[in-house]
Amino acid sequence: MTMYPIKKIRSDFPILNRIINQHPLTYLDSAAAAQKPNIVIDAQAHYYRNEYAAAHRGIHTLSAESTDQMEIARLHIANFINASREEIVFVKNTTEAINLIANSWGHNFTNYGDNIILTEMEHHSNIVPWQILAKNRKIILNYIPLTSSGTLDISSLSKLINHRTQLLSISHISNVLGTINPLIEIINIVKKKSDALILVDGAQGIAHQPVDVQKLDCDFYIFSGHKIYGPSGIGVMYGKKKLLQKMPPWIVGGGIVQNVSLIQDTTFIESPWKFESGSPNVGGIVGLDKAIAYVKTIGIDKIYAHEDQLIHYATNILQKIPGLILYGPKSMRSSIIAFNIGTHHSYDVGILLNQYGIAIRTGHHCAIPTMNYFKVPGMCRASFAMYTNKEDIDRLAHGLTKVQCLLNQQ
Ligand SMILES: Cc1ncc(COP(=O)(O)O)c(C=O)c1O
Structure with a gap:
């Protein structure tokens, strides 16, 4: 078996050379935003230096090149998740994709008394758009409950599903x-009892697990570019072709019309382009294309295996720190580890760790219902990526021991 090329990978991410507060950067906030390899940074710079123009707008060379780049990227992204090109819609991020679905599909295909199932562990971006839809369309939201081990109580799912x-x-x-939800098992249960559509919020999945939308048989799979080593401001909504064809555009305006008249209804172009109104973020798309190519070169299976080792290594070390409370499941867990030091506020821990150059995420993580379930105002979260190494985790453990001493002295 070939060794995981961690040294080479780390050398591809220039930011990892930063010194923060006189310490080498220990970046453990990749679940919020993954860092960018040179290939992404260079591709974007090259595009802006040499090829930039408005895509889908002009007949001149630069515009045609921009359009080509965008459409080639669409094909590569489709291949990456085993979809077809017409099923890939470019959006700003995961949040925008969920809002698109809630507003386009939700407002047109749900009726009074229908219900939608979410889970208690969702990010606010996968709760709030549905709450607004539920209020407007008078539909009911049900939640698959969380368990104290940080998994979903799938045994209660059947009771939530009806016609x-x-x-x-x-x-x-x-x-x-960091819980990896057993999607296939859950989707099977839902499909056996209903014709419900399945939307998978892949914001935390796409960079850490192989994704095959055919195997999952989901109707939507969505993710943000910035969490898979791509630029901010670009994301992807996969939707089954037939479904996208039925759905009306949501954000409307230029670039998506067949005809506009002052007296008749506007007619729109085909999907996926009818969902991409306004000037597209081609620079972002170019960067995302390269980010996905980079992930493919390393191999998503290898990345998963590497991160899985790190999770076990981190769990073993962190659980030896007295007073440290770990949250989340013991197995089927991805590259995220959440914890608190006793009752100390996560902000205090995060600020002190930053003094040692260690970047973690603190607070409610846009998941207040999850915080409420665990009866805490916030948690500390260390999250890993393909470039994280054991030294990062050793530095975190060492930093936490020092932070704990400091906090306990107060
Ligand atoms: C599970 C999940 N869903 C949705 C989002 C929202 O992603 P974005 O802010 O890129 O729209 C995030 C961001 O952290 C997330 O982790």
Whole structure:
């Protein structure tokens, strides 16, 4: 078996050379935003230096090149998740994709008394758009409950499904607990009892697990570019072709029309382009294309195996620190580890760790219902990526021991 090329990978991410507060950067906040390899940074710079123009707008060379780059990227992204090109919609991020679905599909295909199933571990972006839809369309939201081990109580799912269930919207991986949800098992249960659509929020899944939308048989799979080593401001919504064809555009305006008249209804172009109104973020798309190519070169299976080793290594070390409370499941857990030091506020821990150059995420992680379940105002979260190494985790453990001493002295 070939060794995981961690040294080479780390050398591809220039930011990892930063010194923060006189310490080498220990970046453990990749679940919030993954760092970018040179290939992504260079591709974007090259595009802006040499090829930049408005895509889908002009007939001149630069515009045609921009359009080509965008459409080639669409094909590569489709291949990456085993979809077809017409099923890939470019959006700003995961949040925008969920809002698109809630507003386009939700407002047109749900009715009074229908219900939608979410889970108690969702990010706010996968709760709030549905709450607004539920209020407007008078539909009911039900939640698959969390368990104290940080997994979903799947035994209670069957009871939530009935012939009025229109959608299950569920995260692939919890952004707080790292739980890898057993999607195939859950989707099978839903499909046996209803014709509900399945939306998978892949914000935390896409960079850490192989994704095959055919195997999952999901109707939507969505993710943000910035969590898979791509630029901010670009994301992807996969939707089954037939479904996208039925759905009306949501954000409307230029670039997506067949005809506009002052007296008749506007007619729109085909999907996926009818969902991409306004000037597209081609620079972002170029960067995302390269980020996905980079992930493919390393191999998503290898990345998963590397991160899985790190999770076991980190759990073993961290659980030896007295007073440290770990949250989340013991197995089927991705590259995220959430904890608190006794009752100390996560902000205090995060600020002190930053003094040692250690970047973690603190607070409620846009998942207040999850915090409420565990009866805490916030948690500390260390999250890993393909470039994280054991030294990062050793530095975290060492830093936490020092932080604990400091906090306990107060
Ligand atoms: C599970 C999950 N869903 C949705 C989002 C929202 O992603 P974005 O802010 O890129 O729209 C996040 C961001 O952290 C997330 O972790």
